[in-house]
């Protein structure tokens with residue numbers, strides 16, 4: 001909650017027209033609502049909130065609570081609206097002639113590191129395990145399909161891409177400028193980009209394995225023929241990076257700027273929040 005207080009304080013100081021939260025705020029839904037309420041009260045502007053994969057952690061298929069699909073479509077929108085936030089992920093929004101669309105997105109291993117192809121198989125990615133590295137979504141996310149069986153990562157990624165396309169179709173006639181928010185990463189260029197506030201990092205093997213769970217190139221492909229998209233904002237990746245995504249008319253700026261986990265801080269928490277809450281001019 002210390003981070004949330006600092007985010008709220010910084011939001012108050014920045015006085016933005018719109019504040020975007022691109023996910024991974026908190027998997028506990030009660031706490032998530034409390035966090036959003038604090039930020040909304042401080043921001044003095046619409047707070048656009050998109051669920052991250054951590055908010056979809058339902059405890060797996062054996063859990064008695066809402067599954068990940070119910071969280072995405074029902075529980076999270078309900079609590080976020082109750083907290084006063086604008087919910088991204090389910091429908092587009094228009095604020096001052098700018099369209100905002102969003103989907104959490106998912107991964108299909110298309111962003112995996114090609115240098116690991118000789119040691120990591122598609123089955124390893126599907127099992128979400130390599131050596132001592134585990135992607136916890138495998139135990140925590142349960143998104144059933146229409147038949148009740150869990151969707152594969154590829155199928156969930158496909159579902160998310162379709163939802164993004166539908167939202168863009170809905171809003172593109174009405175808005176000359178559209179901001180796209182995804183939690184998952186839409187282009188491998190972001191994973192290999194130089195950090196905005198540092199040198200080119202060495203990327204250990206474990207991190208490179210996690211590339212497979214960072215997002216989907218198909219998310220980025222949905223944006224190529226969308227000249228109305230002027231900005232993309234993503235979450236999920238733990239490093240602050242930006243890159244230009246390919247577009248049919250012009251390249252699209254894309255920004256990832258996480259506050260990060262406390263154990264990963266490179267400076268004091270207050271400095272980290274101040275540094276990572278970035279102003280994007282549209």
Ligand SMILES: [Fe+2]
Pocket residue numbers: 023024052053054183235236237
């Ligand atoms: Fe995430």
